[in-house]
């Protein structure tokens with residue numbers, strides 16, 4: 042069977058077909074000319090989907106078959122749509138959008154060609170394939186069963202096991218994505234099994250079930266593999282790094298050694314894949330072609346990204362450098378100022394027109410966590426509104442004076458202290474942190490404050506009185522004139538908890554009582570965005586996890602330090618040591634995962650990379666070495 046071969050003439054034609062893009066460099070040419078099965082491991086911002094779409098366009102112009110097609114598999118609908126949109130721009134490309142070709146997600150492929158035909162053949166209709174819908178219905182059934190309901194009430198983990206019930210493998214073995222199931226001899230196992238069966242009969246499935254049905258079909262009808270490879274002699278896979286072992290296994294079973302398979306991805310960006318079987322994943326093969334030059338950023342950002350890269354040819358960047366990268370080193374009690382400070386720098390560095398055209402975002406690997414370490418552990422430390430408990434009160438300000446004035450205003454308007462006391466406790470915790478009071482070393486947040494102090498046998502009465510006193514004064518703490526007396530008042534009550542050597546004058550000078558050093562206003566604290574207003578200009582910064590911003594291109598990106606939980610390590614603390622050459626790249630699995638998240642995060646911006654880390658975790662020597670590499674450092 043003949044498959045079209047891409048030649049130098051085709052590449053010349055590409056200069057006209059996609060005039061806004063460049064493919065002239067040796068690495069991209071090699072990828073376009075490759076006609077055999079091959080992996081392509083490409084840097085962030087190298088335009089993986091762009092080059093794949095260009096290659097498809099060239100192939101479609103020469104495609105000779107009417108009943109055999111090209112199969113293009115992506116991981117997400119976004120990548121699928123990007124490929125389809127690029128092809129739709131020309132009539133030749135648009136040919137690939139219909140029979141005999143297939144462009145879709147791996148899930149769509151598995152459903153269309155394997156799982157749904159199997160279910161039809163055994164007389165099961167599909168109502169819905171959706172993890173959330175399944176979870177809802179499974180839990181409803183579980184609550185209707187006495188013993189399972191009791192088990193869920195006794196043990197929180199049981200509900201997620203019920204919600205995650207799946208079939209696995211060709212024998213449709215019962216398993217759960219929410220944790221290990223109890224033994225088949227247990228009381229609850231048969232109930233769970235029955236729930237799964239009932240829902241399957243009603244056509245309610247989780248995504249993973251489709252793979253089990255697909256495997257079952259292939260076991261019963263192995264000749265299907267020949268039919269599929271005959272139909273698709275050429276297979277392209279995008280976002281290969283996100284493919285799970287279960288998916289890879291199935292695709293290998295069908296296509297490996299039969300069709301030409303080219304897989305595109307960036308192994309360093311593998312942050313979403315389930316760990317189950319991850320050690321067997323084969324991407325990228327040692328013979329993979331690299332695309333190491335990013336079209337997103339210039340050499341300075343590339344060098345930072347390469348600094349946290351774990352494998353492959355170091356990333357380089359071919360755009361011009363726009364702004365030097367910035368490290369914001371914050372003192373613990375200033376952690377909530379990091380995002381607004383970044384916003385202010387962005388407003389200083391970029392014109393409104395640039396801000397209109399590009400995204401400015403802040404991201405952190407972890408959303409929440411319970412590590413006992415000083416802040417900078419997760420998004421909730423930098424932006425408390427993002428934590429679950431703040432969701433109902435998204436306008437809660439987060440600095441000492443702002444907390445006090447908000448609490449006092451609420452108490453005045455509502456005529457009760459009920460909703461305000463916690464805010465005042467939070468403000469007091471900020472003061473105790475700022476004073477480095479030994480008594481609160483292990484206190485993570487305000488709701489814990491009193492409990493932990495009691496536990497350590499401290500007298501909490503003065504603290505309770507202080508909360509009351511601050512509210513009862515009915516002061517308007519947003520007015521500087523009403524703030525003057527506060528440090529002395531607070532000192533009077535908190536003195537037994539403060540370091541023994543601390544005197545009132547030093548206490549009054551604590552950072553936490555300082556007026557903001559500049560006139561940044563934070564207009565409301567929305568749960569997932571911060572709007573910074575400065576000199577009548579403003580920028581809105583969406584805030585989220587790295588996983589939620591994968592694949593994006595930003596004008597400016599703020600990467601926030603986080604604690605890895607079980608790894609017991611702060612990601613940027615470790616990464617900065619590697620970046621400046623003081624440590625070797627990590628070999629521990631969990632820390633490597635943290636590095637991959639940083640790699641994704643730091644490779645988003647075209648123009649301005651900013652990272653935020655706790656000053657206590659970056660040595661003076663690292664700071665000097667970073668400056669020597671062209672970074673700016675700002676202390677907060």
Ligand SMILES: Nc1ncnc2c1ncn2[C@@H]1O[C@H](COP(=O)(O)OP(=O)(O)OP(=O)(O)O)[C@@H](O)[C@H]1O
Nearest residue numbers: 062063064085086087088089090091336337592593
């Ligand atoms: N061949 C090309 N010529 C010119 N510009 C390109 C080319 N390929 C991509 N770009 C541009 O480079 C930027 C990054 O591209 P894109 O986001 O597609 O990269 P990516 O490989 O998918 O990145 P990531 O893996 O980080 O998500 C985009 O602004 C895109 O328009």
